[in-house]
Amino acid sequence: MDRYVICGGERLSGQVKISGAKNAVLPILAGTLMTKNAVLKNVPNLSDVAYTVEILENLGMNITRENDKMNIINSGIVNTVLPTELCSKMRSSILLMGGMLASAGEVTIPYPGGCSLGSRPIDIHLKAVEKMGVEIAESSKGIYCKVRNLQGTKIKLPFPSVGATENIMLLGTLAKGVTIIENPAKEPEIVDLQLFLNKAGGNICGAGTNRIYIEGVKKLDWCEHTIIPDRIETGTFMTMAVATGGELFIESTEPKHLSATIDIVKKTGAVIKINKNSLYIDAPEKINAIEKIATNVYPKLPTDMQAEIMAMVLKAKGKSYISENIFNGRNKHIPEMNKMGANIIQIDSRHFEVNGVDNLVGTEVEATDLRGGAGLVIAGLSAEGETTIKNISHIERGYDKFDEKIQAIGGKIYKV
Template sequence: MSRLLIKGGNELNGEVTVKAAKNAVLPILAATLLTEDKCEIENLPHITDISNMLKILETLGSKVRFEDNVITVDNANVNKHNVPNDLAKELRSSFFLLGPILGRMHRAVVAYPGGCDIGVRPLDIHIKGLREMGIGVEESHGMMYCDGSRLKGANVLLDFPSVGATENLMMAAALAKGKTRIANAAKEPEITDLQNFINAMGGKVNGAGSSVIEVEGVQKLHGCTYRPIPDRIVAGTLLIAGGVCGGKVTVKGAVREHLEPLLFNLNKCTCFIDSRGDKISVISQARPRNLDKFETQPYPGFPTDLQSQMMVMMAVSEGTGVIVENIFETRFRIVRELIKMGAKITVKDRTAVIRGVKALEGAAVSAMDLRGGAALVIAGAKAEGYTTVDGVEHIDRGYESIETLFTLLGAEVKRLR
């Protein structure tokens, strides 16, 4: 396993172009199963979550090619409905393959998925919605067996605005008979992107971005070329790094609207925000002021995927701040690693109290999950001395060569193999 070696203390200055969002690309790749035609997906990062999704598609019979940041998927010969157990365990997003497989094959067998261990992410919301659409679901020995022979449009009310469940139901409904109405739907930008992709294939989906999504099933979808939205979490990670380390960090290709909750909080920390066209810059020339309190919420609230990175900023800010994590109950596993670096953080249940310190110290730390790992890279770039980060395989799930991204901004980060 590789690890990162970081020499801290440098200001960050420079510009990085953000590629397509992992959390948009994965459901879009799954949705290509809804057509027998070729689809081309553009501007994609080389990350392990995408590689694992492509492996799953290949086991189902897809032909895939990944060249020059473009993935071509040909699903003309897809003839299997089983998602392999070993691959499902590597990728949490494998579960929303259920929707498109059922839409096309009318049956599916899927193992309970893996991914980052950041808390319980109940699948009951998915299952309940699929059953409302006439799908028979049986669970046995860690596998889910689904019969979609009676798949039909339905009115579905989600108990929680789950992103994955919303996406699963949208894809299942795309080829179902009749109209499906999904109430209390997730509003994330990635949901809107999936809607736009299905519609680019000839689907009839509307309402994404609101709490109600309607899908009129069609008989057939066709191929298309599509460019997903930029990755707001990668962009946010780099902007927070600029706020922590000082200097001027610019991300190109990001959408300001997608980042408003973060930019609002960075501004409250006394960072200056400059937004022009598709470029967003954070300028930080002094020690940040700590936030009094913020809570993670479903979009358009503050994203849980940027909470760990923001914790690093609060750890070196002036004053005391509070974070309430409302989405995933084990997001605070990074706290133990930050304390090794001199942070002063106490946690009770879903609340963390952070007393800012003037400096962090380099230490040997371990990434426990994707976003926590990226946050440790920020901490290492800020800390005095050298930091090593183990568990880089978690970071590689969502960041294409994170050492390159930070080096472009002036940090000293090397990958040791």
């Protein structure tokens, strides 16, 4: 099993180019099940993308890749049962439900895997597609879904779930009539999915607002689409710059997609200068603690930045308080950070007090999820001595050439 070995204490400086967004490309790949053919650009090289491509090929798709460009030929779905082994490795396999039902009329989905972050029920997905005319049967092996009468309808989500919003958008695109989603997720990745589907012939409007309106069409055609930059990767390198006392020019990004993250990082005393598709960050001499850090749905601070921001303030002057308002299990990185000399008090499963310390000390820790693993990398880069991070397969699910990008800006990190 691969691991990272980090020799901490280096000040990071230089340029970083941001890759395409993991959370944008995965639902768009699901959408290619409904198109004739597609060309995707700025596709990140991630294990989750590789797993999804394997699943699509198993279903009958022909996919080739050259660097960050992916050519997808859809000659027809030949299999409606998703492979258990691949689906068990990633939570986003549930996104294939909408695309498969819209294109093939049925699908059997093993229960998805991915990061263990506490309660992440898929009932919200199932209730939505049932309302659109899909019959569902569950067993110990997974979920069998079959279209009886695919019909657009009005769906008000009890929570603005990103995945559920995407599944409804996919299914509604080829449903009869009109589908309206109230209280949808508003993330930039939702807007990117709308743009992709509309390029292929869909008729969707309202992504990024309180209501999405989908007028069903009979079929989708060919399209070419460029995946938006990864706002979480951008935020990760911002927090890394602060934690290491560094200075970075981050290019090929969309600063407008991470306003809440920028606002939090600025509170450390960092200087941030924003351009259209890039930003500059210069760390403060001493990191200010942040009195209130709270994750929430977009456009507020993303839960995917919680662990990285926590790592950023481990050596801050004073106490920082973090509230995790999305996932009640997003706290497994805390004992690992404390092994390194951090002083984090877990008040309960969602509320944490970070007491700044003078130094962190490298040791052996384990990544238990994607973003927690990224937080451990940041902590290791800002620690004294050598840090070994085990189980980095979690990290590689969401970061393209992470170690190579860090090496290019002066970090001593090695994959062994």
